[in-house]
Amino acid sequence: xxxxxxxxxxxxxxxxxxxxxxxxxxxxxxxxxxxxxxxxxxxxxxxxxxxxxxxxxxxxxxxxxxxxxxxxxxxxxxxxxxxxxxxxxxxxxxxxxxxxxxxxxxxxxxxxxxxxxxxxxxxxxxxxxxxxxxxxxxxxxxxxxxxxxxxxxxxxxxxxxxxxxxxxxxxxxxxxxxxxxx
Numbered sequence: 001x002x003x004x005x006x007x008x009x010x011x012x013x014x015x016x017x018x019x020x021x022x023x024x025x026x027x028x029x030x031x032x033x034x035x036x037x038x039x040x041x042x043x044x045x046x047x048x049x050x051x052x053x054x055x056x057x058x059x060x061x062x063x064x065x066x067x068x069x070x071x072x073x074x075x076x077x078x079x080x081x082x083x084x085x086x087x088x089x090x091x092x093x094x095x096x097x098x099x100x101x102x103x104x105x106x107x108x109x110x111x112x113x114x115x116x117x118x119x120x121x122x123x124x125x126x127x128x129x130x131x132x133x134x135x136x137x138x139x140x141x142x143x144x145x146x147x148x149x150x151x152x153x154x155x156x157x158x159x160x161x162x163x164x165x166x167x168x169x170x171x172x173x174x175x176x177x178x179x180x181x182x
Contacts, residue, residue, distance in 0.1 A: 007040045086166060137179045140172065 139157050148156075153172060155161045160168025 007037075010037075089163070089167060133175060133178070137175050140175060 136157065140153055143153050143157060150169065150172060154165060154168035158168045158171055160171070
């Protein structure tokens with residue numbers, strides 16, 4: 001592009017300065033030189049336009065890549081925030097009976113004088129929890145055999161509606177995998 005621009009200027013100036021105006025063919029050479037200069041200038045302009053278009057395309061590509069990276073970061077942040085929020089809700093939504101049972105078990109552990117009493121308390125609590133899980137699983141199986149949906153089961157059997165619905169779905173899946181998978 002720069003070579004063509006320089007050649008255009010040289011072809012325009014050389015006949016003006018270098019040729020004698022008294023020579024008859026001066027005008028013809030000047031016309032040819034001017035035509036060559038215009039052709040060089042048009043070629044340089046064409047190259048400049050192509051380079052500008054290529055640069056514009058590269059800028060679009062760069063902006064698209066930056067937007068994709070920003071979108072991926074935003075999605076990753078959102079997903080991790082949602083998972084942390086669900087974990088926190090699961091911790092906070094633990095039924096009060098479970099907390100009360102855990103408190104009683106810990107109280108028995110720390111207040112008992114012997115290890116045998118503590119082990120008995122833990123075993124009793126674990127047996128009660130397992131029995132409760134078996135009862136829930138039996139109710140869930142009956143509801144599934146009747147044709148009830150998972151939503152109905154979560155809301156009516158597990159009693160987890162509204163904000164606790166997602167936790168209820170997870171609990172349902174855990175119960176099903178515990179008794180059917182293992």
